[in-house]
Amino acid sequence: MPYVLAISAFLVFNNNEGGKDLRYEIKKQLNEVCIFLKGDLDIDATEIIEEEIMPMVVNFNFVEIHMGEVPFVDSSGIGLLLCMIEDLKKNNIQVLVTHIITEVYDVFSLLEVPEIVGNEILKVKT
Amino acid sequence: MMRSIITKGKTIKEAIDKGLEILEAAKKDVDIEIIESASQGIFGIGRKPAVVKLINKTSSDNTIKLNDYELINQIIESEDNKKTELSSYHQHENTPIQFTTSKIMIEKSKAKTNTNDGLVWINDGVVYCKDPQNNDMYPTITPQNGIFLYKNDEQVRGTTIVTEKDQFKIEIENEWKDTIWEITLDQTKMKATLYVKPGYKIERKLIDEEPTRHIELKVNETVLYENTLQSSDIMQRLSQLGVKKGIVSSAITEACEAKKEGYFDIAIGKQPKDGKNGWIEYNLDITQKFNGPLERKDGTVDFRETQYIPSVDKGQTIATVYEPILGSPGATVTGETIPPKPAYSLVIKAGRGIAVVNNGNQIVATETGRPHIQSRGLLLRVSILPKLVHKGNVNLAFGNIRFIGDVEILGDVEHKMKVNAEGDIYIHGAVDQSIITAGNSINIKRNVINSHLTAGKSNMLVSKLGIILGEILDEMEKIMIAINTIINSPAFKVTDFSKKGLIPLLRILLEKKFQTFSSKIKQFYQLSLEGESVLDKEWLDLANHLYEIFIGPHKNNLKNVEELFVLKQFIHKLYDVSKTSPEPNSVITIPYAINSTIYCSGDIFVKGQGCYNSKLFSGGLIKVDGIVRSGEIFGELGVEILEVGAKGFPITKISVPSDKSIKITTVMEDTVIQVGKKKYQFLKNDTNVMARLEDGELILH
Numbered sequence: 001m002p003y004v005l006a007i008s009a010f011l012v013f014n015n016n017e018g019g020k021d022l023r024y025e026i027k028k029q030l031n032e033v034c035i036f037l038k039g040d041l042d043i044d045a046t047e048i049i050e051e052e053i054m055p056m057v058v059n060f061n062f063v064e065i066h067m068g069e070v071p072f073v074d075s076s077g078i079g080l081l082l083c084m085i086e087d088l089k090k091n092n093i094q095v096l097v098t099h100i101i102t103e104v105y106d107v108f109s110l111l112e113v114p115e116i117v118g119n120e121i122l123k124v125k126t
Numbered sequence: 127m128m129r130s131i132i133t134k135g136k137t138i139k140e141a142i143d144k145g146l147e148i149l150e151a152a153k154k155d156v157d158i159e160i161i162e163s164a165s166q167g168i169f170g171i172g173r174k175p176a177v178v179k180l181i182n183k184t185s186s187d188n189t190i191k192l193n194d195y196e197l198i199n200q201i202i203e204s205e206d207n208k209k210t211e212l213s214s215y216h217q218h219e220n221t222p223i224q225f226t227t228s229k230i231m232i233e234k235s236k237a238k239t240n241t242n243d244g245l246v247w248i249n250d251g252v253v254y255c256k257d258p259q260n261n262d263m264y265p266t267i268t269p270q271n272g273i274f275l276y277k278n279d280e281q282v283r284g285t286t287i288v289t290e291k292d293q294f295k296i297e298i299e300n301e302w303k304d305t306i307w308e309i310t311l312d313q314t315k316m317k318a319t320l321y322v323k324p325g326y327k328i329e330r331k332l333i334d335e336e337p338t339r340h341i342e343l344k345v346n347e348t349v350l351y352e353n354t355l356q357s358s359d360i361m362q363r364l365s366q367l368g369v370k371k372g373i374v375s376s377a378i379t380e381a382c383e384a385k386k387e388g389y390f391d392i393a394i395g396k397q398p399k400d401g402k403n404g405w406i407e408y409n410l411d412i413t414q415k416f417n418g419p420l421e422r423k424d425g426t427v428d429f430r431e432t433q434y435i436p437s438v439d440k441g442q443t444i445a446t447v448y449e450p451i452l453g454s455p456g457a458t459v460t461g462e463t464i465p466p467k468p469a470y471s472l473v474i475k476a477g478r479g480i481a482v483v484n485n486g487n488q489i490v491a492t493e494t495g496r497p498h499i500q501s502r503g504l505l506l507r508v509s510i511l512p513k514l515v516h517k518g519n520v521n522l523a524f525g526n527i528r529f530i531g532d533v534e535i536l537g538d539v540e541h542k543m544k545v546n547a548e549g550d551i552y553i554h555g556a557v558d559q560s561i562i563t564a565g566n567s568i569n570i571k572r573n574v575i576n577s578h579l580t581a582g583k584s585n586m587l588v589s590k591l592g593i594i595l596g597e598i599l600d601e602m603e604k605i606m607i608a609i610n611t612i613i614n615s616p617a618f619k620v621t622d623f624s625k626k627g628l629i630p631l632l633r634i635l636l637e638k639k640f641q642t643f644s645s646k647i648k649q650f651y652q653l654s655l656e657g658e659s660v661l662d663k664e665w666l667d668l669a670n671h672l673y674e675i676f677i678g679p680h681k682n683n684l685k686n687v688e689e690l691f692v693l694k695q696f697i698h699k700l701y702d703v704s705k706t707s708p709e710p711n712s713v714i715t716i717p718y719a720i721n722s723t724i725y726c727s728g729d730i731f732v733k734g735q736g737c738y739n740s741k742l743f744s745g746g747l748i749k750v751d752g753i754v755r756s757g758e759i760f761g762e763l764g765v766e767i768l769e770v771g772a773k774g775f776p777i778t779k780i781s782v783p784s785d786k787s788i789k790i791t792t793v794m795e796d797t798v799i800q801v802g803k804k805k806y807q808f809l810k811n812d813t814n815v816m817a818r819l820e821d822g823e824l825i826l827h
Contacts, residue, residue, distance in 0.1 A: 042622060043621060043622035043625060071617065072617055072618070073618060073619065074618065074619040074620065074621050074622045074630075075622055075628075075630035076622040076626060076630045077622075078630075078634060079630045079633065082634065104617040106615055106616075106617065107612060107615045107618045110611055110612045110615065111612065111634045111635060112638040112639040113638075115638045116634075
C-alpha cells in the first residue's frame with residue numbers, strides 16, 4: 001500500500017500542473033527587504049506581483065527575492081520576474097534572487113536569463 | 127588283379143598266351159618263367175606239354191595299394207572363426223569308394239590360392255590375412271588418418287602385426303555437416319535474401335589392396351551434398367521476420383534444391399511508381415529569338431534583324447495546363463506501404479492581360495501583346511506584355527519612359543534619362559549617363575557609358591530575400607529545439623500557453639539567446655517593402671506576418687509549438703521557390719561598357735570591345751568577348767573573359783563563388799581573382815587561366 005501511495009505522490013508532483021497559487025512573506029530590516037515567495041511563479045501570480053509586491057519593494061534600497069519554495073515557473077512568471085528585476089534596477093535598487101531550486105535554475109539557463117539580468121543576481125539553492 | 131599264374135600248353139608260346147589271358151595283362155606287364163618245355167616223343171608215344179609261370183610286374187609284395195586322388199575345397203565367408211571342411215576322395219579297386227573328412231579353422235581369410243602365406247590384403251573393405259609358414263614374417267598394417275584400428279579391442283595407432291588369431295575392428299569416421307542457411311533483410315526492407323550452404327556427407331571407404339606384406343590402411347572419400355533445407359523452414363523464418371509480401375516461390379524452390387552455396391532473393395518489394403507533376407503545353411512558340419542588329423568589325427551596325435517575338439491577340443488561348451498524374455504506392459516485403467513521390471500541380475499566377483479559364487486548365491490572353499512566361503519550379507507567372515516602340519532618342523525633351531510591357535528605343539538614350547519597363551528593353555543606339563531598368567532583359571546595341579543597367583530586378587530581390595529566409599529558417603529550427611527542451615524541463619509549466627500562447631516564451635528567447643533573430647525579421651521586412659512593386663504578394667504577406675508575430679504588435683499569436691511548426695513549413699516553401707532559378711532568367715547583352723554598373727539576375731554578355739572601369743554583377747554567367755580593364759566582375763555561375771587587366775590601370779577584380787570557375791585567356795599582372803574565399807593576385811602575365819578550387823586550394827590551370 002505505501003508503495004502505491006508513493007507512486008501517486010510522485011505523479012502528482014511531476015504533473016506540472018502545480019496548482020499552487022503564489023503567496024509571500026516579508027522580512028524587513030531597515031531599508032532592506034526579503035520577499036519569501038511560496039508557490040508557483042506563473043501567470044496567475046501576475047496580480048500579486050504587479051499590484052502588491054512591486055509597489056512595495058520600490059521603497060527599499062536592497063531587495064532579496066527568496067525562491068526557495070518556488071517549485072514551478074511558466075513563461076509568464078519568468079517574464080514577471082524579469083520585469084521586476086528590470087524595474088528595480090531602473091530605480092537603482094539592488095536586487096538579488098536567491099535560493100533558486102536547481103530545476104528552476106535549469107529553465108533560467110535554457111532561456112539565458114542569467115545573461116539577461118546579470119549572472120551575479122541569480123543564486124542557486126545549494 | 128592276380129599276381130602270378132602257372133600255365134600249360136602244347137608249345138611255350140601257347141602256354142604264355144594262356145597265362146596272359148587269364149591275368150588280363152600284357153607281355154610287358156609280366157615276368158615269364160619257363161618250368162618245362164614241350165617234348166614231341168616217337169610217333170606220338172611219350173608226348174609232354176610246355177609249362178610256364180607268369181608273374182605280374184606292377185604289384186609288390188602282394189599287398190593291396192591305394193591310389194590317392196586328393197582335392198581340397200575351401201570356402202570361407204565370415205570374418206569370425208569358421209570351420210572349413212576338407213574332403214578327399216579315395217578310390218580303391220574292387221572296394222567301394224570311401225569318404226574321409228577333416229576340419230581346418232581359418233580366421234578372416236579368404237584364400238583363393240595357397241600362395242598367400244604371410245600376406246595381408248583388403249577386398250571389398252574387408253581385411254584378410256594368412257599366417258606365414260614356418261617362422262616366416264608376419265604381415266603388418268598401419269592405419270592412416272581417419273581410420274581407427276582396434277586389435278583385440280585395443281586401439282592401434284601405429285603399425286601392427288596381423289595374425290589369424292587376432293581380432294581386428296576397423297572404425298572409419300564419416301563426416302557430415304548440416305545445411306546452413308540464413309535470411310537477411312536489406313536496410314530498405316525491399317529485399318529478403320536467403321543464403322544457403324547445403325550440408326554434406328563425407329563417406330569414407332577403405333581402399334582395397336592386393337595381398338602384400340604391409341598395408342597402409344587408407345580411405346577413399348566421397349562427398350555427397352545433401353540440402354536439408356525445406357520450404358516450410360523458410361516460410362516460418364520469413365514469417366518471424368515479418369515478411370509478408372513479394373515472396374518469390376521459384377527462388378525458394380531453387381534454394382531448397384541448391385547443390386552449392388549461393389544467395390537467393392526470396393522476397394522482393396514493390397517499388398512505388400512515381401507520379402508526374404502537372405505540366406503545361408503551349409499553343410505557340412513562346413521563346414523570343416534575337417538575332418538582332420550586329421555590330422560589324424568596321425563599327426557600322428547592321429540593322430537587319432531576324433527575330434521572332436511571339437505575339438498573341440485578345441482572346442487567344444496561349445496554353446493548356448495539365449493536372450498531375452498520381453503515382454502508385456509500393457510496398458516493402460514486410461507489408462509497409464511506400465508512398466510514391468508526391469506529384470504536384472503547376473501553380474499559375476495570372477499577371478497582366480491573362481485569364482485562366484476552364485477550371486484552371488486554359489490560359490487565355492485578354493490583351494494583345496507578347497506572352498511573357500516565367501517559371502520557378504512549379505510556379506508559373508504568365509502575363510501579356512504590350513510593346514512600346516520609341517522612334518528616335520530618349521531625351522529630356524521627350525521625358526523618361528515607364529512602361530508595363532516591352533520597350534524598344536530606336537535611337538539613343540541621352541544623358542540623365544530613365545527607362546523603366548516591366549518586360550524587355552531593346553535599345554538600338556547608345557546609352558549615356560542613364561538608368562535603364564527592365565523587369566526582364568536588356569539588349570543594347572551600342573555603347574553604355576556612365577550608366578546604370580538593371581535587369582531582372584524582381585529576380586534579384588527574390589534571391590536576396592531567399593538568403594535571409596534561409597537564415598531565418600536556421601534560427602527557427604534552433605528556437606524550436608530550445609522551446610521543446612524548456613517545455614520538457616521538470617520545473618517548467620505550460621499553463622499560460624492557452625491564455626497567452628508562445629509570445630511570453632518567445633519574447634524571453636528573442637531577448638538574449640536568439641537576439642539576432644529579430645533583426646533578421648526586420649531585415650526581411652524592409653527588403654520586401656522595397657520590392658513591393660515587383661514582388662509577388664506572398665513575399666510581403668509573409669514579411670508582415672513575421673513582423674507581427676516576432677516583433678509586434680503581436681496581433682497574430684502562435685498558440686503552441688505546432689503552429690510554430692506550420693509557420694516554419696510555410697516559410698520553407700517560399701524559400702524553396704526563391705532557390706529555384708527563374709526560367710527564363712533575365713539577360714543583359716551589350717557591346718561595350720565604360721564607367722557603368724550593370725546588374726542582372728541572369729547572364730551578362732559583353733560582345734564587343736569589353737568593359738572599362740565598370741562593375742558587373744550577375745546571378746548567372748558573365749562572358750566578355752573583349753577586354754576588361756579595371757572594375758569589378760562577379761558571376762554567380764562563373765566568369766569567362768578574353769583579356770583582363772592592363773599595366774598602369776587600376777586593379778581589376780574578378781570573383782566567383784567557391785564552386786565555380788574563372789576562365790581567362792590572357793591575364794595581365796596585378797589582376798586579382800577570387801574563388802570563394804581564396805584570393806590570388808597575378809604577379810606576372812599569364813595565359814589560359816582556369817581558376818577553381820580543388821580540395822579547398824586555388825588552382826590556376
